[in-house]
Amino acid sequence: MNWSFAADETPASVIEAEAAVWRPLAEAARELVDLCVMSDVDDDEVRAAQADVEAAVARLRKVRRTQTLGQEHLTAGRRRPWGNPVIGLRNPIAPPLEVRSHPDGRAETDFHCGAAYEGPPGLVHGGVVALILDQVLGHSVGAAGRPGMTGTLTLVYRQGTPLGDLRVESWIDREDGIKTWAKARMIGPDGVTAEAEGVFILPRAVRERLSRRP
Amino acid sequence: MNWSFAADETPASVIEAEAAVWRPLAEAARELVDLCVMSDVDDDEVRAAQADVEAAVARLRKVRRTQTLGQEHLTAGRRRPWGNPVIGLRNPIAPPLEVRSHPDGRAETDFHCGAAYEGPPGLVHGGVVALILDQVLGHSVGAAGRPGMTGTLTLVYRQGTPLGDLRVESWIDREDGIKTWAKARMIGPDGVTAEAEGVFILPRAVRERLSRRP
Incomplete structure (x- = not known):
């Protein structure tokens, strides 16, 4: 995207x-x-x-x-x-998120999730957690010049994510050929609530552009 | 939830x-x-x-x-x-989804995703795909009497999910102690677009209730 x-x-x-x-x-x-x-x-x-x-x-x-x-x-x-x-x-x-990203692929965002994002009582819906983490992972790979669509996405939920002020941090873990692995974590007032790893596949257009570079 | x-x-x-x-x-x-x-x-x-x-x-x-x-x-x-x-x-x-679920843990839903769910041009945001699959997986484990919060969620994206009319099917894959594995797939006009596997952990209150059964 x-x-x-x-x-x-x-x-x-x-x-x-x-x-x-x-x-x-x-x-x-x-x-x-x-x-x-x-x-x-x-x-x-x-x-x-x-x-x-x-x-x-x-x-x-x-x-x-x-x-x-x-x-x-x-x-x-x-x-x-x-x-x-x-x-x-x-x-x-x-919400909307404002994501800050850096050329090394780090990205971070501080935002607020209100009642419209509620899954379990008082907690952010686990699927909304996935939605937000996927988006920020995309910023990381884009910022690192390795953009692409998500191939696989793995989420590990450590604890419930309370509604309210939250933070996501994301970074590039490794690259191999057309694949880029990026990781992210959701952070609430009591620490990390969920972790994500995404594998992103370089689209053909980007591969061709990269291969034309000197 | x-x-x-x-x-x-x-x-x-x-x-x-x-x-x-x-x-x-x-x-x-x-x-x-x-x-x-x-x-x-x-x-x-x-x-x-x-x-x-x-x-x-x-x-x-x-x-x-x-x-x-x-x-x-x-x-x-x-x-x-x-x-x-x-x-x-x-x-x-x-959207909202209307999910039909069955006592064996099968669940299915037909729904529409319009432009507000767009990620890549013309396609549903990959994180929205994750959000919807997570929700339907939760219906499966709930219907099977094995409710719980998502512990891990793994998504494999097979092709872009076009905006429009979509379907999700979900079922229980296996159970082991307090864990239940459920699987789901998103289906568009050209077939399966994404697959999900969720591991759900039985909450303590439900474990105690189940253990009191004769």
């Missing part, structure tokens, strides 16, 4: 203006998602809120994209993950 | 009335989530939609639960996963 090296030739000011329009909508929608599971207002208030949301839906539905954001950005030679369900600024499913 | 055998003593009619209030709100919010990534209306329309969503947020924020749905249902001796991010009827993050 992150292996497209295509530059986004849209001027930064245009991208920022676009973000300034869509980001606040997604932020309001994230609050709505949280309140769908955390609100305790009476039935009439829920119905009135529903009508408000339906009004927003009616507005936004007037013009629908023919391609997803991922597809359009690919077509346009861009790399702008605004629709991504973990880091996408336009995606209310995403 | 599904190991609580506590019965929900709320009358079915009360549960259905509550669902009838919250389900339509979550459905509208799901449409909103989709449109946050798929709408292409002009800036003024986006801002007007944002105001609508903020009005809904202001209503729902008037009374906030002190416990998450998972915690409250546990306290109340209930088992009603309405807040779950994969199957929760009140959670707009959830």
Whole structure:
């Protein structure tokens, strides 16, 4: 997903203006998602809120994209993950994570998981833990110049991950031919809650590009 | 997460009335989530939609639960996963899946993943694939009377999972003491896209209950 090296030739000011329009909508929608599971207002208030949301839906539905954001950005030679369900600024499913990555493949992120990510009572859903770890592993291999799709992903759950403020750290473990092994860990207030290892396969386009390097 | 055998003593009619209030709100919010990534209306329309969503947020924020749905249902001796991010009827993050399970531990579900679940262009995010497979594996072990939290989860990605209509099938592979191995596969229009194996650990409360059986 992150292996497209295509530059986004849209001027930064245009991208920022676009973000300034869509980001606040997604932020309001994230609050709505949280309140769908955390609100305790009476039935009439829920119905009135529903009508408000339906009004927003009616507005936004007037013009629908023919391609997803991922597809359009690919077509346009861009790399702008605004629709991504973990880091996408336009995606209310995403907390969203802001991942810092380094050329050696280290990556880290501090973020918050609220009630909408709950699996066991008070804990983050184990599958959400997997989703987030997979995303950050992808940043590691991308930052190290070894991007690719996940081939295998192994998760070991050490303890429940409490809802709240969390951190993920990720790094490259080793490389061999077209494969890259990356590892990551989820860290809560009581230490490491889960560990992940991902094997990423270099896509053909990247292999050919790398082989053309002097 | 599904190991609580506590019965929900709320009358079915009360549960259905509550669902009838919250389900339509979550459905509208799901449409909103989709449109946050798929709408292409002009800036003024986006801002007007944002105001609508903020009005809904202001209503729902008037009374906030002190416990998450998972915690409250546990306290109340209930088992009603309405807040779950994969199957929760009140959670707009959830597609939501409707999982059918059988006493032998088989489980299956047919569902739709739209643009909000996109990772690589046109494909479901690999971490979302993991999230969904983990959830369905949990239904298998629960249905087989061997519930528990995920200990380890291993995913093998065979091909990209296209956005759209998908199916997951899950079953028990073997049991040994407190451990249960369950397997699952994600199936798209071109066959199996990913396979998962989860090891689930019987929680102490369930072990004690099983040991008291004649």
